[in-house]
Amino acid sequence: MTQPIIQLVNIVKSFDSQLVLDHLNLDFPAGKTTVIAGASGQGKSVTLKLILGLIKPDSGQILVDGRDITEMRRKELNDIRADFGVLFQGAALLDSLTLFENVALPLQERTNLNNKKIHEQVRSSLVQFGLEDHEDKYPAQLSGGMKKRAGLARALQLKPRIMLFDEPTTGLDPEKSMEIYRLFFDTQQKFGYTSIIVSHDIPRIFNLADQVVVMNRGRVTTFMPPEEIQRSEIPEIKSLIRHTMGDIYMG
Amino acid sequence: MIVRFIEKLGRDSLYYMHDLGRMGIFLAHSVIGVFMRPFRFRALLKQIRLIGANSVSLIFFTGAFTGMVLGLQGYYTLLKFGSEGWLGSTVALSLIRELGPVLTALMVTGRAGSAMCAEIGIMRNSEQIDALECMAVSPFRYLISPKVVATIISVPILTQIFNVVGIFGGYFAGIILLNGNPGAYFSSIEQSLVNQDITLGITKSFVFAMLIVWICTGRGYFVHQIRNAGFGAEGVSRVTTQAVVLSSISILVWDYLLTAMLL
Ligand SMILES: Nc1ncnc2c1ncn2[C@@H]1O[C@H](COP(=O)(O)OP(=O)(O)OP(=O)(O)O)[C@@H](O)[C@H]1O
Ligand SMILES: [Mg+2]
Numbered sequence: 001m002t003q004p005i006i007q008l009v010n011i012v013k014s015f016d017s018q019l020v021l022d023h024l025n026l027d028f029p030a031g032k033t034t035v036i037a038g039a040s041g042q043g044k045s046v047t048l049k050l051i052l053g054l055i056k057p058d059s060g061q062i063l064v065d066g067r068d069i070t071e072m073r074r075k076e077l078n079d080i081r082a083d084f085g086v087l088f089q090g091a092a093l094l095d096s097l098t099l100f101e102n103v104a105l106p107l108q109e110r111t112n113l114n115n116k117k118i119h120e121q122v123r124s125s126l127v128q129f130g131l132e133d134h135e136d137k138y139p140a141q142l143s144g145g146m147k148k149r150a151g152l153a154r155a156l157q158l159k160p161r162i163m164l165f166d167e168p169t170t171g172l173d174p175e176k177s178m179e180i181y182r183l184f185f186d187t188q189q190k191f192g193y194t195s196i197i198v199s200h201d202i203p204r205i206f207n208l209a210d211q212v213v214v215m216n217r218g219r220v221t222t223f224m225p226p227e228e229i230q231r232s233e234i235p236e237i238k239s240l241i242r243h244t245m246g247d248i249y250m251g
Numbered sequence: 252m253i254v255r256f257i258e259k260l261g262r263d264s265l266y267y268m269h270d271l272g273r274m275g276i277f278l279a280h281s282v283i284g285v286f287m288r289p290f291r292f293r294a295l296l297k298q299i300r301l302i303g304a305n306s307v308s309l310i311f312f313t314g315a316f317t318g319m320v321l322g323l324q325g326y327y328t329l330l331k332f333g334s335e336g337w338l339g340s341t342v343a344l345s346l347i348r349e350l351g352p353v354l355t356a357l358m359v360t361g362r363a364g365s366a367m368c369a370e371i372g373i374m375r376n377s378e379q380i381d382a383l384e385c386m387a388v389s390p391f392r393y394l395i396s397p398k399v400v401a402t403i404i405s406v407p408i409l410t411q412i413f414n415v416v417g418i419f420g421g422y423f424a425g426i427i428l429l430n431g432n433p434g435a436y437f438s439s440i441e442q443s444l445v446n447q448d449i450t451l452g453i454t455k456s457f458v459f460a461m462l463i464v465w466i467c468t469g470r471g472y473f474v475h476q477i478r479n480a481g482f483g484a485e486g487v488s489r490v491t492t493q494a495v496v497l498s499s500i501s502i503l504v505w506d507y508l509l510t511a512m513l514l
Contacts, residue, residue, distance in 0.1 A: 054381050078387040092382035094374070109388045158386075 005030040005162065005194050006051060011060035013046060020046050021057070022218035028196055033188070035205050036198045038215035044198045045089060047215070048164050051196070052086060053077050064162075082110060085160030085193070089167050091151035093139040099150050100126070100135035106157045121157070129153045129183060145176040149183065156187055163188075165197040169205075177201060181208065266478060273476075277391075277469045284389065284396035294397040302363040302398070303405025307412065313358055314351075314413035318420025321345055326425040335425075339436035340443035342421030343414075347444070347452045351414040353506050356459035359406055360498045364467035367398055368494040371471030372487035380472070395472070399464050406460035407453060414452070451513050458509060462501045470494035 004027035013021040020043040028034050036044050049055045050062060053069050061068045064080055072080070093102045100122060107118045126132045129149045139147060148168060155163065168184070169177035185208070188195060199205040206212060212223045321342045329335040371394065374380050383390045418440070425431045470477070474490045 049381075052381075052385050054384060078389075081385055081387040084385060086382070086385045088378050088382060090378060092378040094379050094382070095377070096370075105388070106386045109386065109393070154386075 003030055004028055005065060006196075007061075007063040008047070008050070009061040009063065011047075011050065011062070012058045013043070013050065013055070014058060020218055021050075024060070024218060024220060026213060026220055026222070028194060029211070030194050031192060032210035033195045033197065033208050034211045034213060035209040036196065036213045036215060037200065037202055037205075042215040043218055044215055045166055048086075048166055048196070048198060051164065052084065053081065082158065083161040085155030085158065085163045087148065087151045087155050087163070087165045087168055089170070091139070091147040093142075093147060093150055093154070095139045098136050098138055099131060099142065099146075102139070102150060103154045103157060106154060110158055125153050125156065145172050145179070148172065148180060152180070152183060152187075156191065159191055160193055163193045163195040165195065165199070167198055167200065169199065169201050177204070184208070270473075270477075273473065274465070274469045277395075277472060278465050280389075280391040281395040281399050281465070281468070284392035285400055287389075287392055287396075291393075291397050294393075295400055298397045298401030299405055301366070302359065302401050303409060306359055306362050306405070306409055309358055309362060310355060310409045310413050311416055313354055314416035315420040315423075317350055317354060317413075318342060318346065318417030318422075319424040321350075321417070322421030322424030322426075323429070325421070326429050326431060336432060336435040337439050337443075338421065338425045338431055339418075340439040342425070343418050343440045343444055344448060346414045346417040346421075347448050349506070349510070351410050351417065352452055352455035352459060353502060355410040355413045355456065356406060356463060356502045357499055359402070359409065359460075360463050360467070360495055360502070363402070364463045364498055365491050365495050367464070368467040368471040368491045369487055371395075371468050372474040372490055375472060375474050376483060376487060390472075395468050398468055399461075402460045402464040403457065406463070407456040410452065410456040447513075451509070454513065455506060455509050458505055459502050462505060463498050466498040466501060467494045470497070 006028040008024055008026040011021050011024040012019075024043075024047070026047075036047065038044055046055070050057055051064075053062075053072070056070055060070075062070055067080075069077060069080060093099070094105070097105065103125065104118050104122045107113055107121060111118075113121070123132070126135055129152065131146060131149055131153065134142065134146060139150075142150065152168070165184075169180050172180065181204075184195075187193075197205065197208065214221050214223070322338065325338050325341045326335055329338055329341065371380075374394070380390045380394075383393060422433075422436055426433050426436050470490050470493060471487075474486050475482075477486075477490055477493070
């Protein structure tokens with residue numbers, strides 16, 4: 001197993017009186033793809049937000065390259081975040097900017113490239129993602145799949161070392177989902193990033209995974225390789241698989 | 252019963268202290284952001300258009316009618332004392348010292364402040380602010396600071412427009428409609444208006460601008476953490492109402508304080 005790039009150590013997180021993460025321990029190996037599955041409301045999105053430093057844990061450590069981000073000042077945290085790319089559950093494009101401006105934003109804000117270079121780079125990635133005909137549209141004028149692709153394009157502009165995906169395919173039809181997976185696969189081949197994917201798209205998502213993590217009541221069970229999960233006898237896992245795949249699989 | 256009351260009192264005070272604290276930190280970040288590179292001229296121009304330029308007709312209208320009603324009221328009141336020659340100075344002083352800055356600020360709160368609050372609140376709720384943070388783009392510098400600068404530029408200018416239009420409105424009502432003395436109107440202004448009045452008016456308009464942009468963007472920014480605000484669209488609408496009310500009250504309170512301090 002490779003050295004973990006992100007480690008969650010004994011994370012406890014509660015909202016008001018609700019305990020969401022209960023001494024969570026989890027390692028994400030560098031250059032690998034970890035899929036986080038689990039029923040709704042088990043703290044998957046919360047885990048991603050913790051890794052991004054958007055919320056703070058009640059206790060525990062979040063180590064990125066061995067450094068604890070919970071102790072960091074804003075500036076240090078920003079330096080770490082420059083290595084992250086994120087695709088949010090709702091894509092989170094800025095809705096007063098056009099698609100083109102959205103994808104160009106990280107380049108404008110975080111690099112010293114001149115306008116011409118930025119234009120070239122954004123154009124070529126829009127072509128890669130099949131969005132070149134829609135670059136002047138605003139997010140409200142885009143379909144769900146286009147928004148996800150645009151979010152992915154934006155997240156990849158700064159060549160992140162770590163990509164986080166929160167339900168990249170939820171709400172898309174199977175064909176569109178496959179398209180996202182293909183883009184995901186191509187870009188990972190190209191950039192070699194470590195990726196963390198939260199997804200309900202079981203079992204298809206397992207094809208992408210090097211490691212599968214199932215969250216249940218604020219704790220995790222890790223499986224490696226992913227094939228094991230389908231043979232698992234643990235009741236929570238069986239019920240998860242039954243719920244998400246229906247009787248066809250069980251039958 | 253009493254214990255419960257004290258408990259609630261304690262909880263409330265803690266909450267308000269906490270709220271004030273985070274609003275203070277928010278203000279500091281937004282103001283520091285103003286001085287950080289890169290300077291966002293395009294964003295600034297856009298905000299000046301939204302906050303300032305688009306409010307000009309509204310300010311023109313309110314200024315004209317405020318001046319006219321001052322002219323009308325003032326004329327009859329001064330007539331009782333046989334001093335209707337001072338109409339110009341009455342109108343101008345009321346406008347420059349009090350009504351111009353206050354009414355302009357209230358109008359900008361209603362028109363632009365509510366819009367700012369809702370915009371930032373929606374960006375917060377739809378994770379756009381989180382997305383900016385994750386791209387290591389400071390939401391203060393990117394979103395808030397241009398609004399701060401634009402408001403601070405726009406409100407004093409709008410206030411001056413309000414004053415000038417109001418003075419002519421007073422002239423129209425008191426002199427043209429009621430046949431007052433045209434020469435006395437402007438000469439009385441010249442005689443009674445001192446530098447201090449103008450300084451007071453301008454100081455007020457800067458302070459009010461700061462209050463508007465601070466309260467309105469700050470409420471929107473913390474929409475997800477404001478107690479009892481509710482969530483989603485409802486949260487944004489409640490918080491926007493709250494921002495407008497809070498901003499208006501602060502403007503009136505600070506108007507009194509500044510008049511008392513600088514008189
Ligand atoms: N800001 C918050 N305030 C209060 N409770 C929250 C907050 N964010 C999340 N929670 C709670 O934490 C729990 C975990 O939420 P989370 O969004 O991580 O679920 P999830 O596993 O991503 O679910 P889904 O698959 O439906 O997206 C939920 O019970 C949710 O109600
Ligand atoms: Mg989620």
